[in-house]
Amino acid sequence: MPASHSTRRGAPTRHGRTAAVSGAGLLATVLLAGSLVGCSEEGEQIPSIGYAIDNTVTTYNANSVAGAVSGARQAFARVLPGFNYTGPEGGPVADTDIGTANAMPGDALTIQYKLNPNSVYSDGVPMSCDDLVLTWAANSGRFPMFEAASTAGYSDIDRIDCQTGAKDAVVTFKAGRNFTDWKSLFGATSMMPAHTVAGAAGVPDIVAAVQNSDQGALTRVADFWNDGWTMAPGDLDLALFPASGPYKVESFSEDEGLVLVANDRWWGNRPATSRIVVWPKSSDVSARIGDGSVEVVDVAAGSAPDLDLGGFDVTEVPSRSVEQFVLSTSGLFEDAAGRRAFAACLPREELASKFGIATQSDEAGAATGGPVDTRVTAPDSLVHQSVAGAVGGRYETADTAAATDALADTGNTSATVRVGYLGPNPRRAEIVSAVAAACAPAGITVQDVASPEFTPTMLRDGQVDVVLAGTAAAPGAAGTAAATTAMYALRSGVRSNFGDYSNGRVDQIVDQLAVDSSTATQLSLSTEAENILWSDVPTVPLFDQPRTVAFATGLQAGAINPTRSGAGWNMDRWVLRR
Template sequence: MWSSAGRGGRSRVGRVWAAGTALALVAAGAACSSQEDQVPSIGYGIDNVVTSYNANTVDGAASGARQAFVRVLTGLSYIGPEGTALSDGDVGTALTAPGDSLTVNYRLNPDAVYSDGVPVTCDDLVLTWAAGSGRFPQFQSASRAGYSDIDRVDCRTGTKDATVVFKPGRAFAEWRALFGATALMPSHVAGRAANVPDVVAAIGSGDADAIGRLAAFWNTGWNLVPGQADPALFPSSGPYRLDSVTDEGGLVLVANERWWGNKPGTDRIVVWPRGSDLPARLGAGDLDVIDVGAGAIDGLQPGNGYTTVTQPSRSSEQLVLATGGVFASVDARRAFASCVPRQELFDTFGHPGYEHSSGLGSGVLNSRIAQPDMLIYPTAAGVVGDRYLQPDVGAAKSALAASGQGAITVRVGYLAPDARRAQIVAAIAAACAPAGITVQDAGTPGYGPGALGAGQLDAVLGGTASVQGAGGADSVVPPAFSLAIGNGTNIGNYRNARVTEIADQLAVDTSDGSRLNLTAEAERILWSDLPSIPLFNAPRATSIASGMHAAVPNPTVAGAGWNMDRWILLR
């Protein structure tokens, strides 16, 4: 739902802007305003940390890198507001070719060049595939979905054309989302840092030493440090390039002089992540677009002068449980699930300011894989019935006794401070205490996704694939793979061979009947094993300053910055 805030107060309107309408507003606004009216720099606030330029590592994917760099590191597609992958013709084209196996011919734009003057080439596709394929475990990749289905990438070093051939029977249904925005990293930088002159040749020959050096850099070499932003290390392939990282944590993006497409509407965007004191930034007038979890940040209350949209996102707020420690026993996980007040949590935190009778945000989320606006959702969600909806202290005590443990303490982690998640943990603690389960708030500003597997936490409160900020897409693939053996986003190290098989099947089988049966089967297993507890569609709040043109909420992993190069702020 849209809410419109004027100078005299707030009113709500029930419509969603289309991208085309927003772009038309840019032209109309620019036509009727003089050059002096345009604000030269726009501030963009997000509710996640940005610790790496590489959004494809486990840590990078859990961060806000995809929101910050979606128009810095472009790809052959991007995620639009509806949650689907849209082709980016500025970067290149992707066309399927006839054959027994899915084959896609990629042609990169002849003018495509990084901000350091090095051409964008098929070498970048090869590195992206190698990192996500699972063939080279040295890479700490967040997800292998789709990339593991590729048999080979035919590329002549330094050229603009690549042929991607998928394995027989592994026609990845969402191939258009591969090699998308923030997925293509500059292979020439990795090759130079790793002393690998020919990245394509090294990967093609399986040179273990060279690949190990490439992976070591790929994993951590693009980490961000305040006060440092070497243009040789962080070249851009988009309308903006990273100019600097301020001591206060702001990421300064400036127009990329070598960008071959339409010039950005505004020359400078400053991304202010969590930890940069967003309420103070708002008070100082530094924020013009704000994209955060609804109710997450205390004191961040844009009022007059902003239009605020609060809506359910495609990110599934959930508890991801460890499969070791106090939760090594499935009975202990069942005990915890029995006392989590899921209905109360939805009623209190799951639909702030909106009431949806169906679809996203309309009720407690009863599937980890399907979303409420999908045809397959009712069947998948129906597997659990009314179990685990209201706290059942008796069932929790019985399951805890069956686990062979006495009273247990459950440490729930998340990226703090987060007011909404802190309240959720407090509500769970109150409901579980009578069952002999002490729930401890372990939220911290230093949260990282590896804490769960390292035994430092017992549960993580987050969105799809445990992301702490914007997340989700109109797809069953990422949530399914977050439960697959060996996938980087499976931070609880859940291991069930059949669920992994189902994730692999969902990646290639698009028929409604098959997906209905597969998701229902998966949910039967998951509600028995309980590696996670789904809660509700995470609510997002997007605030847009008056005078802003082309800013459009995007309640997916891409966030509102998906089209930041079209933003124009007129005063």
């Protein structure tokens, strides 16, 4: 696995030792970080490296509803690798340690997957195409007993030809459903160990159960897939957590963190450092830095209180995740007028300027920034600028009169809106405070109901009215170069659509954008979608979430990855010498 890649975006500004890095600047930073490998042998190698993230780790399964909004992708990318990983540029990068995926000729998209002949789990059970079949079954939407976060791509697969226990499989997509982002499927953290599920569920042949649509067997499989990999500190049955990557889980506790150690059955290059300790948000990152437990930090800028990053090389970079409000579609917000009232009182330009990161320069060379105006296009896509015009100047500044009028359309002259997010988070607390001040004149009282136990499912359960989070309501690192995850979080029936927004035309557009990459289609349909979405307002995008990424002085091979993978994407290459 390569030690470094380049990434993108953002105009350079500096304050203290933290740099906000753009295009060429970040490229230089990342390449420099990667080039440090092997450049210096001075100092003694430290046998353990601490890695702090801004999210919880509640499950081994990053594909479930709970897992997709947890830190599982950051923690387990090198514990449960797949046929690809999300690289720093935001796109899928083939991971040939696991195997190969190659398109075959034919009208229907058909991919041949071949697992590495040496691939084996840490418990000695070989990897097999059973793992692919389980991944498809769980994420396809065909079997609703599985609580998968998203069906993107997997719902377009017609069948998987797999002989139980074999090392190869042929995946055939439905006619006319040539999913353009297919290279991201079956990637890091998506393939869970089928043999573990089979044993726990009492289903000896998962492939046969899927092929025969055995509802009884699949219900037992889903029960374990949904909840069987829940992770509580101090309470792990390690037999249920076999690894397919260079690291495996050794332990998880409040005091010692999530400990990953070298997997002695790994067939690829040995990890450069034998022990990585992942420190979730609940572990008090500031205290862990203070006591020397953390050498790598990857958090949303301003999200962790009282960080002292002296002795670290620090970079602030815009990420692939869009900071946004995700709105309920019940209560006050059942009527789109209620959602428009909230959106109208938001000072989006002010929020982007104060809490985002500069992304371009004006004619004088001064750094400027602005709010994100699209939900279904990536900022570096060819059609992004044109599609962003669909907002038409709406919802840029707080408009008390418009908010008051929209609120009146719901039959109310006042309302209370509860905003939830994973706390403590000083940056998001400031955002909510700014919104509360802007919305009060319109009769809208905004309450901050953040908590350390917060999850986006509270929106669906009616415990909050709005979620403040990143792409697809993820509290921490999120996003890729493709708009796939963001689009599907607005599609009816997809569980990462936490506000339960439903619009038949938007569903049709999402389905078409997923299989048609032509510029004309992307421009036409994305613009139509944004016109609908700025009228319905199921979400309000704010700005590209800034990330603070810090590597302790002396750490080699640290490489920024401002995507859902986070800095831990290449943790098996990290070396720390002192």
